[in-house]
Amino acid sequence: MNRSIASGILSVVSAKVVVLVVTAVSTPLLYRFLGASGYGDYAFLLSVFAIYMIFVSSGITDGVRKYLAEDRSVPHWEAYVAGFYLRLAIWLAAVGTLVMVAAAEFGYVALAFGDGLASYFYVLAILVVTAQFRDFARKTLMGFGLERYSEPLKILDKVGFVAVAIPLVYAGFGVTGALLGHIVASALVAVVGLALVHRRISLVSVFSHPSTGFPRKRMLTFNSMSIVLVLLLMSLYHVDILMLQQFRESAEVGNYRAALQLAEFLWFVPLALQTVFVHSTSELWSRGRTRKITELASRTTRYAFLLTAVMAVGLAALADVAVPLYFGPEAEPAIEPLLLLLPGALGFALARPILAVSQGNGTLRYPVVATGVAAGINVVLNALLIPSYGMRGAAVATSVGYGSMFVLHCWSARLVGFDPLADARLARTVLTTALSAVPIVALAAAIENPWLALTVVPPVGLALFVTVALLVGALDPTEPLEVLAAFPDPVGSAAAGLQARLEGVGGTASGNWLQILLFVAGLVLLVAGLVVGLLGIDAGTVLA
Structure with missing residues (x-):
């Protein structure tokens, strides 16, 4: 791993750790202030918004960081790329806002989701604009390799949200207050981020039209495929929430979302790798360094497996203790779906860096097919299991869908042109996890005091896990x-x-x-x- 990639990962991981800490503090407060029902409505609205924003921003954010990172000899390449995507961002934000307002005004939202949620979509329409320019600014900075600026902006976004949303929700503004927190925070990040982009390249480039040799068609094709890819990915995140809302009460949706929130804690390092690898490996692909890409991807798979597995084992061992302490006694029903979600969350964590390397290649056909199959499995299983089993069925269906991502993207990677399992040592990492899980779970069960368990189990479990990994050869000392x-x-x-x-x-x-x-x-x-x-x-x- 070279220093440029390592420094990018360090910046992203550091920011994600801070965001994780802020999220860990703010999430139980939101849950308590909104209640299980209000938190369920809030989670449902964010799921709808996330899927909607796929069509507004996903092609832009993936495209701008990929093409800015490419080593091109075209004069004014960076200015042309930034201007092209900024024009597209402005146009799509305007259309996206108007469509959402019209859907709420003419009753389509009420028809689809009920009168109780319709008024929130006017607030979400404002968030479309601020979120669009927030994401454009951050991804443009990442395309320039400026993670040291883009990642602190993510911290600013999270802290700004908490500073605005928590007081408003506590004061009685409910879900609207939480959404206003997102609007204020994303607007602040957009202003600061665009100012930083302007320091690197003038935003006047939005008025500069590139020469005829500029690859507009190729970039628009990539955008279209990115939209399809992100839509499929987002379906994995949100289909369970959307379906559960239709068959169960908001309180059950809130508890299920709480379980998802904890399971997603496993992803913060794989997400950092995914964030950096798209534009970092894009440069390697442009230079034809496939051997380096295979080495990087396969070792990353092994490291991600080891790190995420020990976190999953620890979370499973402490679930009975952590969930009630974290969210409150009302969230105890979230324990069982959390345990069911963990195996799939581990598989999805491994798939993330592999997917990012494939995106860096620019050939999205195979990743789209792989993600589409996983998304199809997820939708079918959720449709079959949720009506009868509620959030437990949603957890099983989502876990299977998540887990299939790893298998399918290993297949996709080979077709793209690299092998993510070349140095993954899967048998040894699985053996490490199995051998370590027994004493870690036994230790957690033996300690009756919940605070003592939370203090003792994580460090002792990590030491046991690392020792086993060294003994079985899943990890070399060097x-x-x-x-x-x-x-x-x-x-x-x-x-x-x-x-x-x-x-x-x-x-x-x-x-x-x-x-x-x-x-x-x-x-x-x-x-x-x-x-x-x-x-x-x-x-x-x-x-x-």
């Missing part, structure tokens, strides 16, 4: 240091030095003991690396 060596100094230089010493003594009689000691030092450096990111140290400046 690998954490090799990854950390690509990070900014002082972490990178210290890790490189330890890696050299480790490789130098690997064949000696005392090598095994020293390997273990140096591996522990590598874990310490990993924590230090995350602290560097969380303290806001500019990785890009350090690398320059």
Whole structure:
């Protein structure tokens, strides 16, 4: 992993950790202030909005970061790309707002979702505009490789939402207050983000029309395929919520959404990898470096499996304790669907970086087919299971749909031109997970005090998991240091030095003991690396 990709991942992971912490604090407050029923309505509206925004913004956000990252010799390439997508963003935002207002005004929303939710769509129409320019600004900065700017904006978006939404909901504005929080936060991010983009390239480029050689047709084709791909992905996220709303009360939808919220915590590192890999591997694809891509993708699959699996095991072991403490006693029905969702969430986590590498290639036919099959499985199973089994049926159906993504995208990747399983060591990672799960679950069951369990189980479980991973060969002692060596100094230089010493003594009689000691030092450096990111140290400046 080179330093440019590593610095991007560090910036994204650091931001996601902060967002995760803010989300972890704010979500139970929203749940309590809105109640299970209000939270269910809020979750349903966000699901509808997310699907609607696919047609408004998904082709733009994927396209601008892919094509800005490509190494082109065309004069003024960046200005032409940014201008092309900004014009498209303005036009689609205007159309999207008018369509949503018209649907609410002429009764189509009430006909589809009921009179109780219709008034919220006028608020969502405003959010269409602010969300469009927020996402355009952030993805454009990412296309320029400026994750050190785009990711703090994500933190600003989350913090701004919490600062506005929580007081409004507490004051009695309910779901409308939560939606207003999204509007204010996204507007703030849009203004700051566009100002940062303007510093890199003038936004006047929106009025500049490129030459006849500019690949408009290819870019529009990519946009269209991206819309289809994201629509299928979003169906995996939201079809269960939409169907459950039709067959069950809002309170059950709220509890199911709470279970999803916890299961989705597993994705924060794979999501960071997916975010960076689209534009980072786009450059590698443009240079024909398929061997490097296969190496990167397969090792990422193994690391993502190990990290996500230990989180899934820990969450499953502590579910009975964590859910009531986190959301309150009213959310206890969310425990069972959470346990059912975890296996699928693990599979979806592994599929995310693989999908991103395929997107970087620009050939979306196979990823679209793979995602379409998974989405079809998800829809059919939800339709069959929800009427009879409610949120438990939704959890089983969604888990199967999520899990199928990993298998299908491994097939898709081979057709695109890389092998995500070349160094994945799947048998060893599965064995590590199975052997570690038994003592971790037993330890959680043996500790009766819930706060003591939350304090003891995660670190002890991680130590057990890492030890087993080393013993069965799922992880080599040098690998954490090799990854950390690509990070900014002082972490990178210290890790490189330890890696050299480790490789130098690997064949000696005392090598095994020293390997273990140096591996522990590598874990310490990993924590230090995350602290560097969380303290806001500019990785890009350090690398320059």
